[in-house]
Amino acid sequence: MMNANVRRLVFDRSPRGLSWVVLFCWMISGILAAEFALGQGRANALMVYSAGAWAMLGVGKIPAWRTLPVSQKDLRQAQFWQFIGIPYLLTFSSAFIGVAVMAAAGFLRASWIEILGLMSVGTLVALTMGASPLLRTMLGNLLGPVGSLIATSIPMIGAIGLASFVLIGEVNRAVLLTVNWLGALSLILFHAALIFNQSLPLALPVSQIKTPQASSLVPHPPVRFIAGRPTARPSGFWTLFGWSFWRVAPYAAFTLGAYAIFGIATRYAPASSVLLAVYSLQLIPLFSLLASLSPTLIDFQRVRAGLPISVFKRTLAIHLVSPALLVPTWVVMIGVTALAHPAAISPKWWIDCGLSSLMASALTALAAPLQMRFGQKGFALFLATFSGLWSFMLARGGASTWNPTFAGLMTLALLAGWIWTYLELAYGRKAYQNRAPALARWRGAAS
């Protein structure tokens, strides 16, 4: 099935630390499947995390794989196993073992169609998460940044939304069929992306070539250079905040668009009682979105350190982005719910949404300094821990988990994240600390 080259590529488990974390998450995912078999079906964020993290571990290796003396066929096979085969087998087998153990012990409470739904969702999530990185490369080349956004947001949000819908227990034949069709579509798109990406060079050329100017016999006219310390304009903070906001806004827009489509689609779903739970669970992708903001915003802290803006304002520019994105989220959610299911808007719904938003803000606030301190690895572990806790929490009681203690803890986490960010920027790594602009003096061309 696999020749030596493919085995060497697929079973090279690097980075080893993270690989073990992801495998452990899959094991926990099996325990959640066992809980599902007990009839307490709830969304399994850990399954989504495991499949997504596994795909991301593989995507960085492909350029190096392509330079090795391995045939195109073997390379395609290795990518299939890395992105689709292994995540699918692990997701499916962990769910199957969990359910089988419960059945053997006589605790099987879920119906066969619900079990089938669970297995299908596992397939869909694994396929979508596996296809997404390669689709991003393909659509990015065909459609530019919009293509990357589509490939990043729509399939993941769709799959997670549908998975939530199935895992809360509302499974019927139509939903099952949709899930499986989407899985098949993901597989087809994956293969298309696999073949297309192999026709691309490793580094794509710049789209517009700018030729340098010819050297002149005349020396360049002296450049006017104002020596001394640049002064911060009053609008410096707002420029920084606006830049951060617009950088992540397209991702938010796509997520919200997916919410809207999903929300309107659920208008035709059977029971409004189930929809209440669906609307709470819709916030899961929002957490993922907000968590993904942290790497985006942290990436540029080294550059920002050179700007004449205080640490306090830089902290604000990072952390005001998530509340600013939550406002349009609220507008879309209220709008969609009011249009599609007016009865769903109840005091409980308001509280759930409010506390979910608080949790999302707290998550982002903590993730930012965590990444600054411990890098990508720390951030990945944080997401894994969060996904696991979130899954267990939902499995234990869903929205009823929201209580004042939890709200208090989230508020504390939010404040801690803000203060920690300030401390990291002020006293943490040298690269993040404010650097005074170097004083320069123009000495003129002749001297």
Place this chain on the structure above:
Amino acid sequence: MTSPAIELRDLYCKLGKFELGPINLTVPRGCVLALVGPNGAGKTTLLDLIMGLGRPKSGAIGVLGFAQPADEVAIKARVAYVNPDLNYALWGAVGRALDFVRGFYPDWNDGRCARLLEAFELKRTDKIAALSFGGRIKLSLIMALSREAEVLLLDEPTVGLDVNARRILFHEILEIVKNENRTVVISSHQLDDLERLADQCAILAKGQLVAMAPMDGLLDRYRQVDVMMTGRMPECIGVRLIARQGERVRLLVDRHAGGEGELEALGLRPVADVSMTLEDLFVALTSNPMEMAA
């Protein structure tokens, strides 16, 4: 008859707005070819296509007598490739990345690898993510130079390297080309180094091969002269306007294209013959003279 190291016939590739070629190029075995050109000229794309990373729209690529893409595996087994975009950080430590790569190459030389690690001051336990940019290039170079590869495609191998590391690299390249069957293609912007090291030079601009000749022959072929003239420079074959200051005009004259005869026909007499380096030639061939002439 021994086949050339690299042979490109009417190679054409289109990626979005960018077009490369058609390019016809033959690189003999045992030479060091300098591939130079401005940013975005297509150097990396060309090397990628030779390595089999990507598919051209048309044309033929031959490496050591093998044809791309039919003999892709055989070519990759005989060619070493260095590119700054290759990142091995996911393998964690230097040693782990080396162990992963060496398994694919029977011609891997452990002794040379250890010597290069020492020369480039890298340890097997070093974390790749913590290496500087130059450190990562060194790792790629160690992977390429630890093998008995017959062709080395080095894309920007000197970027980020300190002076010592650059000298080690050039020393290793000279050792490699002592063997007449081994060929090195280097793409770089360090023109001074290339002028000393390379014996062939190819200049790419806007996806086109504008010059390809032995290094000495290339510098002999062109002449840089200053002439006095008023008015616009007339269009003439083999003469290219480089710069202008009032009535004094600097021209690039292509001797092979009859540029000197054209100058005489126009009645332009050189007032100065300016010595030319590879850098001067590069600027002259790849810049846009029309803007200067206006």
